[in-house]
Amino acid sequence: MSEAPRLKRVLRRLAEGVVTRFRNDSRRWAQMLDGLDPEIFVALLDPRGLVLEANATALRLAGLPRERLIGQPVWEAPWTLDLPASRLQWRQLVQRAAAGDSVREDLQIRLPDGQVRTVDLHLRAEPDRRGRPRYLIPSARDVTEERQNRDALSEHxxxxxxxxxxxxxxxxxxxxxxxxxxxxxxxxxxxxxxxxxxxxxxxxxxxxxxxxxxxxxxxxxxxxxxxxxxxxxxxxxxxxxxxxxxxxxxxxxxxxxxxxxxxxxxxxxxxxxxxEQSLRDLRASEARYHGVFDQATVGVALLDAQGRWLQVNRSLCKIVGYDEAELLRLDFQSITHPEDLAKDVDLANRVLAGEIPGYQMEKRYLRRDGSLVWVLLHVGRIDATAELPVCFVSVIEDISARKAAERRLQALQISLEKQVGERTQQLRLSATASEQRNVELAQVAETTGLLAGARDVDEAMRIVGRSCRTLFPLADAALYLATEAPDRLQLREHWGNGPRPAENLLADHCWGLRRGHEHRVEEPGDPLRCRHHGGGEDGDDRAHSCLPLMALGERLGLLSLSWRAGAGWAPDPVLLRSLAEQIGLAIGNVRLREELRRQAQHDPLTGLLNRRQLDEHLRQRGGEYQRSGRGCSLLLLDLDYFKTINDRFGHEAGDRVLQEAAALFRRCARVEEAVFRLGGEEFVMVLATEDPGEAERAAERIRAEMQTLRVSRRGQILPAVTVSIGIACLPGDSPDVHKLVNLADEALYAAKHGGRNRAQRYDRLSRPPELPQARRS
Structure with missing residues (x-):
């Protein structure tokens, strides 16, 4: 006989015994279960999982009368009979509940109409007096739609x-x-x-x-x-x-x-x-282009062979103090300082004679009010044409500020050396007061030495910040430097734990700047607090000290410190003033050196490197040739008939042509190649090739592009300007790099006498006869 029917009979007899044992409780359990929510499946099981009682909802889901359901194992009920996984899950849940666990899981059941639904099953044990499970109570609720909605939401x-x-x-x-x-x-x-x-x-x-x-x-x-x-x-x-x-x-x-x-x-x-940045850059580039086109920032003039002014621009009138009509009635000799006149006239005669293409010199002009003005003069020759005689074009740059800066630098260096010596001596004498003072003096001396060797203002600022953090560790500090606006200073360095100071400071907001010396406030309620230290309505109770940075009577910036009042520490006034003096002198020295370095290296009209930088560049090229054997080529470029532009259209037009030509030469040069302006309309380009053929092709390309260059001034298209080019190669023409300029000059001379608008390589051509000496001007 099969074991399954026998097991069923045994379970049924056990169930009947259980039912008989709990006959009195059955009616009570049935009434209680049927009184629950009709949407909830509720039953009563014994600890082995046999059904003792079930509510109407459970009977409806089983599709059986009460008599047939009672006594069956719950996993043998019709709702899981053909769902093996659910039957196994039922058995496991019953075992866990009988062991004392309260379990809750989703379970799949099949309804009498064939639908498979998901229920939320909660199964717990009801213990007897000894704590052993007396009954198992399962309850379940249909959550099929709820779980489908949850899954749909998760997918969404x-x-x-x-x-x-x-x-x-x-x-x-x-x-x-x-x-x-x-x-x-x-x-x-x-x-x-x-x-x-x-x-x-x-x-x-x-x-x-x-x-x-x-x-x-x-x-x-x-x-x-x-x-x-x-x-x-x-x-x-x-x-x-x-x-x-x-x-x-x-x-x-x-x-x-x-x-x-x-x-x-x-x-x-x-x-x-x-x-948006690309659009802004484009608009800025256009604005710069129109600014350069519309207004020259240096004096420009056209003079005849006798030195009379033919045309002048507004910048020149401003430099010499004459209006245009007055200046055109004079010549350059009448306003040149007598000590500079002989050298100027001699150089002008050499230009007229063709000995030199142009010259550059520093000289003094006598202004209309009798004062002197230092200028840097660039003079070039414009050859005669059928319509116009030979004349000069001059570019005059006011260098009075540079000359004054040189004098101030010299005086500043003397003053700095004197003050450094005096201050160092004072600090050494006061160093015996305490060990802390010794450390502070050593730090100040070190700062002074570092500031004297600073290459630029930014490096000087870093040195100051490093020293002040050590000297005044309990203070918040800021270092401002003067800007082009006389009443506004800009933050360059700050340190401490406080909030970041304002980026800009108005001089009127600081008592130290207004008084010209240190202004210290140590009382919280002091009405003379600086506005940048809470001197307004929102007061700041921190003490502060503001020290102007001065050099030769000029205000360069401000050193401002703040600290907690009443904390038992304050910066030493003597040490603070000493450091401020050193900072001011050092900043003034660095700024003057930076300005001199910039003016000494570049041509002010075209922005190209000047003759001094050409000599240094050739020296480097010669060293590279000695080390690696890599040569180079030198192009000497001279604009043809440049004087015609100045004669016909004025010095401003000639200046514009020089600027456009310089820009064209820069465009034609590669990254590793350099372009220089020797003076007047003469330029030099050093190519990174020693191949004569490649150098000639490069020169021909420059000549062709120059021939197509069109320059406009105030809406007027100027005549085309051509260029003659002399070529010399290292080592093909000479192994000495310093001779390349002279060799290229001879080749240029041959190109000029060969008809101009051509490129000529040096081939030891003999020089044509000297031109007659021009009339002294």
Whole structure:
């Protein structure tokens, strides 16, 4: 006989015994179970899982009368009879509940009509007096639709997160209060905030908008309550987490519920900073071009062979103090200082004679009011044509400031050496007071030495910051330097634990700058506090000291310190003033050296390197040739008939031609090649090749491009200007790099006498006869 029927009979007899044992309780359990929520399946099991009682809902799900269900194992009931996994799950749950666990799991059952449903099953044991399980009570609720909705929601959220994580635009979802509800991976990359950090925060809390855009939140709110689903795109300046700014273009759309209320706002943003920067750079480039075209910043003049002024510009009139009509009635000899006249006339005669193409010299002019002005004079010759005689073109640069700077530098160096010696002696004498003072004096002396060797102002600022942090460790300090605006100073260095000082400082806001010496405030209620230290309505109770930085009576900046009043520490006034003096002298020295270095290396008209830099460049080329055997080629370029431009159109037009020609030569040069201006209309280009053929091709290309160059001045197209080029190669023409200029000059001379507008390589041609000496001018 099969074991299954026998097991069923045994279980049924056991169930009948249990039912008999609990006959009195059965009616009570049935009434109690049927009184529960009809949507909930409830039953009563013995510890082995046999059904003792079930409510009407359970009987309906089983599709059996009560008599047939009672006594069966719960996993043998019709609702799981053909679902093996559910039957096994039932058995395991009964075993766990009988062991004392309260279990809750989803379970699949089959209804009498064949539907498979999911129920939330909760199974627990009812213990007897000894704590052993007396009954097992299962209860279940149909959660099929609920689980389907949960799965659908999970799939929707998964797709939503996929789109947020993979779109290239920064996608942000905002609620109706403009607080962040969702934040895409591209938003993390663009703004620097992670999704966890951004959620449920506003744009102001994250600092997403730049200071100039803080009013946009109200505009966004107005758009929210006045627009439809799609809002117009906006362009605003935002800020990343690290404080850097970016320009963002944002497209927005609204999501409303059935009642028309706003549910959320979606914004799609992209970084357009590079695009806007390109537009700004283009506009700035155009503005610079028109500024150079419309106004020369140096004096420009055209003179005849006798030295009479033929045409002058406004800058020259401003330099010499004459108006244009007065200056045109004079010659250059009448306003030149007598000590400089002989040298100027001699050089002018050599230019007229063709011995030199032009010259450059420093000289003095007598201004209309009798004062002297130092100028740097560049003179070139414009050859005679059928219409115009030979004349000169002069570029005059006012170097009075440089000359004064040289005098101040010399005086400053003497004063600095004297003051350094005096101050060092004073500090050494006072060093015996304490060991701390010794350390401070050593630090000041070291700072003085470092400042004397500083290459530029930025390096001097770093030296000052390093020293002040050591000397005044308990103070917050800021170092301001004067700008071109006489009443405004700019922050260059600050240190300490306090907030960052203002970037700009008005001189009127500081008592130290107004008084010209140290201004110290140590009382919290002092009415003479500086405004940049809380001297306004919102007072600051910290003590402070402001020391102007001076050199030769000129105000260069401000050293400002603040510290906690009453803390038992304050900076030593003597040490502080000493350091301020050293800083002022050092900054003045560095600034003068920087200005002299810049003026000494570049041609002021064209911006090209000057003759001195050419000598240094050739020296480096010669050294490279000695080390590696790599030669070079030198092109000497001279504009043809340049004097005609000055004669016909004036010095301003000639200046414009020189600038355009210089720009063309720079464009034709490669990165490793250099272009220089020797003077007048003569230029030098050093090529990074020793091949004569390649050098000739490069010269021919420059000549062809120069022939097509068109320069306009005030809407007028000037005549084309050609160029003659002399070529010399190292080592093909000479192994001595310093002879290349002379060899190229001979080749240029041959090109000029060969008809101009040509390139000629040096081939030891004999020089043509000297031109007759021009009339002295």
């Amino acid at each position: 959220l998964r797709r939503h997160r996929f789109h947020l994580g993979n779109t290239s635009m920064a996608v942000i979802e905002w609620d109706a209060r403009l607080r962040i509800r969702d934040w895409s991976a591209s938003a993390e990359a663009m703004f620097g905030w992670t999704r966890a950090e951004a959620l449920d925060r506003s744009a102001s809390e994250l600092g997403l908008l730049a200071e100039s855009e803080r009013g946009n939140r109200q505009r966004w709110l107005r758009d929210l309550y006045s627009a439809n689903e799609i809002l117009s795109p906006v362009l605003c300046r935002c800020r990343r987490r690290d404080g850097s700014e970016l320009l963002v273009e944002t497209h927005r759309s609204l999501l409303r519920d059935g009642a028309g209320q706003i549910v959320s706002l979606l914004s799609f943003s992209q970084d357009v900073s590079a695009r």
